[in-house]
Amino acid sequence: MHELGVVFHVIKSVEEVAKENELTMINSVTLQIGQVSGVVESYLHNCWKWAVEKKSVIMKDSSLKVETIPAITLCEDCQETYPTLKFGKICPHCKSENTYLIQGNEFLIKEVEGC
Amino acid sequence: MVSRMGDFRIIEVKQSVFADNDKRANEVRKELKEKGTFLLNLMSSPGSGKTTTLSRTIEGLKDELKIGVMEADIDSDVDAKTISDLGVKAIQLHTGGMCHLDADMTHQGLEGLGVGELDLAILENVGNLVCPAEFDTGAVKNAMILSVPEGHDKPLKYPLMFTICDVVLINKIDVLPYFDFDMEACKKYILMRNPNATIIPICARTGEGMEAWKDWLRNQVKEWQKGDNN
Numbered sequence: 001m002h003e004l005g006v007v008f009h010v011i012k013s014v015e016e017v018a019k020e021n022e023l024t025m026i027n028s029v030t031l032q033i034g035q036v037s038g039v040v041e042s043y044l045h046n047c048w049k050w051a052v053e054k055k056s057v058i059m060k061d062s063s064l065k066v067e068t069i070p071a072i073t074l075c076e077d078c079q080e081t082y083p084t085l086k087f088g089k090i091c092p093h094c095k096s097e098n099t100y101l102i103q104g105n106e107f108l109i110k111e112v113e114g115c
Numbered sequence: 116m117v118s119r120m121g122d123f124r125i126i127e128v129k130q131s132v133f134a135d136n137d138k139r140a141n142e143v144r145k146e147l148k149e150k151g152t153f154l155l156n157l158m159s160s161p162g163s164g165k166t167t168t169l170s171r172t173i174e175g176l177k178d179e180l181k182i183g184v185m186e187a188d189i190d191s192d193v194d195a196k197t198i199s200d201l202g203v204k205a206i207q208l209h210t211g212g213m214c215h216l217d218a219d220m221t222h223q224g225l226e227g228l229g230v231g232e233l234d235l236a237i238l239e240n241v242g243n244l245v246c247p248a249e250f251d252t253g254a255v256k257n258a259m260i261l262s263v264p265e266g267h268d269k270p271l272k273y274p275l276m277f278t279i280c281d282v283v284l285i286n287k288i289d290v291l292p293y294f295d296f297d298m299e300a301c302k303k304y305i306l307m308r309n310p311n312a313t314i315i316p317i318c319a320r321t322g323e324g325m326e327a328w329k330d331w332l333r334n335q336v337k338e339w340q341k342g343d344n345n
Contacts, residue, residue, distance in 0.1 A: 005246070009132050023124070107133065110127070
């Protein structure tokens with residue numbers, strides 16, 4: 001997948017945040033990643049280590065923290081929710097396909113710690 | 116050693132990783148609108164017939180529209196020469212082995228093409244049904260080619276791609292009799308992901324359905340160049 005590409009985007013955004021807040025060193029970055037966002041956490045950590053050293057001065061020693069957001073689907077027909085990973089598109093309560101994801105596709109920068 | 120812990124601050128960001136790309140993409144679209152250039156982002160899996168479809172489309176429209184093509188596939192199957200032979204400008208984008216294009220790379224490509232002189236710019240995205248769907252390139256419309264041998268269940272397997280596409284070309288319909296491809300099911304699955312999608316069955320090789328596709332594209336370019344909508 002495109003973990004390296006998104007890490008570059010994170011670096012760019014964090015550097016902007018650092019500039020706005022006059023931070024000269026970033027200690028850690030916390031990301032919130034949905035279960036079905038398509039990002040593999042272990043790859044992300046590998047890409048992170050390589051990319052922050054190569055692409056950034058202020059983030060060179062920063063660590064990456066990841067919080068997972070569970071994927072939840074809502075069924076429009078019976079109004080029940082269910083875990084997306086286990087059941088996919090079809091509602092386990094009423095077998096409807098008229099369902100949509102209400103959370104779990106996120107890829108957010110939650111917070112940045114620095115000085 | 117003085118502890119610097121006290122100096123550390125936590126800044127709450129709460130921003131999507133894609134936010135800066137989305138912003139850039141909107142800027143690209145604004146520029147395209149000002150210059151009257153329609154940008155089509157063309158996506159597909161490898162082997163879907165992108166080369167043939169693109170060539171036939173260019174042949175059919177090049178007399179009425181000024182067309183330019185950006186090739187982004189990692190190992191592109193339509194090289195600059197093939198497109199140049201058709202009499203339109205083509206450039207190769209360098210994605211550095213990436214699995215997708217973002218708005219910044221697209222913008223660089225548009226500058227290389229000389230966007231102000233074109234009615235229609237076509238971006239041939241990386242052959243992949245996953246990653247290109249995640250990144251807004253700044254295109255006015257997204258198109259994808261799904262070919263019959265790939266199977267009618269692709270919209271179920273790659274939902275995001277079908278959600279973001281404005282038009283889906285179902286290519287290679289000449290081989291329908293040889294495959295267990297259920298056209299009606301395929302259309303249903305696409306519309307399940309995106310009720311507004313336009314679906315056009317085509318065969319780029321024989322030309323079947325190509326008129327409908329060219330009409331769609333021609334109208335989109337016209338709308339973009341005159342209207343304030345989109």
